[in-house]
Amino acid sequence: xxxxxxxxxxxxxxxxxxxxxxxxxxxxxxxxxxxxxxxxxxxxxxxxxxxxxxxxxxxxxxxxxxxxxxxxxxxxxxxxxxxxxxxxxxxxxxxxxxxxxxxxxxxxxxxxxxxxxxxxxxxxxxxxxxxxxxxxxxxxxxxxxxxxxxxxxxxxxxxxxxxxxxxxxxxxxxxxxxxxxxxxxxxx
Amino acid sequence: xxxxxxxxxxxxxxxxxxxxxxxxxxxxxxxxxxxxxxxxxxxxxxxxxxxxxxxxxxxxxxxxxxxxxxxxxxxxxxxxxxxxxxxxxxxxxxxxxxxxxxxxxxxxxxxxxxxxxxxxxxxxxxxxxxxxxxxxxxxxxxxxxxx
Numbered sequence: 001x002x003x004x005x006x007x008x009x010x011x012x013x014x015x016x017x018x019x020x021x022x023x024x025x026x027x028x029x030x031x032x033x034x035x036x037x038x039x040x041x042x043x044x045x046x047x048x049x050x051x052x053x054x055x056x057x058x059x060x061x062x063x064x065x066x067x068x069x070x071x072x073x074x075x076x077x078x079x080x081x082x083x084x085x086x087x088x089x090x091x092x093x094x095x096x097x098x099x100x101x102x103x104x105x106x107x108x109x110x111x112x113x114x115x116x117x118x119x120x121x122x123x124x125x126x127x128x129x130x131x132x133x134x135x136x137x138x139x140x141x142x143x144x145x146x147x148x149x150x151x152x153x154x155x156x157x158x159x160x161x162x163x164x165x166x167x168x169x170x171x172x173x174x175x176x177x178x179x180x181x182x183x184x185x186x187x188x
Numbered sequence: 189x190x191x192x193x194x195x196x197x198x199x200x201x202x203x204x205x206x207x208x209x210x211x212x213x214x215x216x217x218x219x220x221x222x223x224x225x226x227x228x229x230x231x232x233x234x235x236x237x238x239x240x241x242x243x244x245x246x247x248x249x250x251x252x253x254x255x256x257x258x259x260x261x262x263x264x265x266x267x268x269x270x271x272x273x274x275x276x277x278x279x280x281x282x283x284x285x286x287x288x289x290x291x292x293x294x295x296x297x298x299x300x301x302x303x304x305x306x307x308x309x310x311x312x313x314x315x316x317x318x319x320x321x322x323x324x325x326x327x328x329x330x331x332x333x334x335x
Binding site for chain 2 (some may be wrong): 002006015019021022023024025026029030031032035036038039045048050051052053056057069070073077081098123124126127128130144148149150153168170171172175176178179
């Protein structure tokens with residue numbers, strides 16, 4: 001049984017459903033993996049593989065009736081979030097070591113605050129890197145900034161002044177550039 | 189056009205932006221995404237090969253993990269057996285352990301008494317068997333110490 005109470009696919013059912021995915025669904029899965037990999041330090045292929053291995057090992061359950069791609073997007077997202085958080089902890093640890101080396105006193109009550117600060121810097125660096133990628137592509141930059149500000153898609157399209165096809169083309173350019181620039185995730 | 193401050197972006201903002209890109213991929217028509225696959229990967233089949241490759245690699249990893257778990261289980265079982273040091277002790281020490289239990293354990297006391305009464309010294313194999321029984325019952329540990 002899955003967490004939601006519905007029956008979960010067995011290992012064999014999952015493998016069968018995965019193998020039977022349409023070509024388009026598989027391409028979408030790979031593109032999504034490449035995007036989510038930016039939260040991690042692994043490649044999109046490795047992130048997808050991780051989601052699959054956790055499912056066939058029973059660590060994650062795909063509810064019967066849920067589209068497999070939806071389940072795998074969620075699994076990859078959750079793994080990527082976990083990975084990002086652990087990278088942030090690692091980064092924070094290294095940061096604290098640096099503070100200690102330069103003689104700063106990382107007093108234990110303030111440790112969490114410092115870790116949070118260093119982690120925030122890391123996320124901010126990723127965001128900045130994302131924006132830097134599109135420094136020479138004004139339309140793409142506007143769309144990414146709009147996404148970061150959570151501007152509704154339709155409103156954003158109108159703000160950028162593109163028709164639906166043009167907007168889709170810009171989005172395609174964004175994910176392509178991101179995947180090309182970070183084939184192994186963040187700074188890997 | 190937006191409020192984004194490029195040097196002060198939060199994790200949540202970044203996650204939302206990436207999630208939106210994924211949603212966008214999901215919403216792209218099959219025809220468009222297949223065209224994109226040709227542009228990006230050379231062909232849709234090349235992308236399919238990578239996605240199926242992820243399954244093949246996952247199955248291999250899962251198999252290796254199971255094998256490793258089985259090996260670890262075997263090692264634990266072997267270690268448990270080899271750490272049953274009590275049977276390696278000198279006979280006199282093994283008798284001493286049994287004597288300790290004979291005082292408050294009827295079956296052991298009966299066996300030892302019967303052997304003494306018949307003038308037949310209880311054999312080492314039998315002592316070992318009784319000690320193994322005590323280990324199984326959780327009365328002593330692998331070294332013969334009371335638990």
